[in-house]
Amino acid sequence: MSKKKKQQLDERELTRKEERLRVRDQERNRKLFLGTGIALGLALVAILIGAIMEFLVRPNAAAATVGEDKITTSEFRRRILLERTQLISRYQQLQLLEQQFGGQSFFANQIAQIESLLSNPQTLGVQVLDQLIDEKVVLQEAAKRDITVSDADVDEQLREQIANERGFVTESQATATTEAGVEATATAQLFTPTPTPTIDISSTITATATMIPTPTPRSIMTDTTYTEGVTTLT
Structure with missing residues (x-):
């Protein structure tokens, strides 16, 4: 076989191998x-199912059932968020009071209780x-007894509730506090103390009074703050 024919056969064999390799690849x-x-x-299907469960199924799933009323997961989550916000606000207020009144154990105990709750989500x-279950029971019992509450x-x-969370007072609370102060002042003015005998003591011990700081009165909540608070609840 001539060298040229052999070269042609080799090229054809190589071409067939390349074709097989190409097909295999x-x-x-x-x-x-x-x-x-x-x-x-x-x-993608798993993500879609997860999204459906998270945003459609789970929010409407029952966290608890009281009679015929259902407490949904979304309602439960919103209440937890609200409760945490209230606890944090109360925690900050107690810290300020503790600083103002010189580290009273009463405030320290309440602060410790709030810290325990915030650090234990399950509790x-x-x-x-x-709380939600108790509220449902009360509402059901009120409905049985035909007890209603006005929108006002x-x-x-x-x-x-919103004013307390944000460190304010409502107009009605401010009015009630003012009226109570006026009534207390009027009662004090009507009171005539009975004189007591003076005891003559040769040596008198003078005690230095400890000044207790007066807490700063809270401002009245505005309608804008109230609207913002309602928005965070929904």
């Missing part, structure tokens, strides 16, 4: 792309759920 790439596509598709969750009472209660 194409098949392998096809399977790889197919597997990747399936994996991505499954991942806080159980407490909040118990609900609005005032909500205003007091």
Whole structure:
């Protein structure tokens, strides 16, 4: 066989090998792309299912059931958020009072209790759920006895709650405090103390009075602050 023919045969053999390799590579790439596509598709399906569960199913799922009334997961979460906000606000107020009154143990005990609740989400969750259940029971019993609450009472209660969280007072609270102060002053003016005998002591011990700082009175909550508070609750 001449050298030229042998070279031609070798080239044809090489071409067939290249063709087989090319076909094999194409098949392998096809399977790889197919597997990747399936994996991505499954991942997207899992994400979609998770989103549906998180935003549609779970918020409407029952965290607890009281009679025919259901406490939804979303309601439970909102109440936990509200309770945490109230605890943090109360915690800050107690810290200020403790500083003003020189580290009283009464304030220290309350601060420790709040710290314990904030650091233990499970305990806080159980407490909040118990509150929601109690509220449902009260509402059901009120409905049985035909007891109703006016919208004005609900609005005032909500205003007091938001004002307390944000360090304010409502107009009705400020008015009640002022009236109580006026009444106490009038009562004190009407009171005539009975003179007591003077005891003559040769040596008198003079005690230095400890000045207790007066807490700064809280401002009246504005309608803007109230609206912001209502927005955070919804």
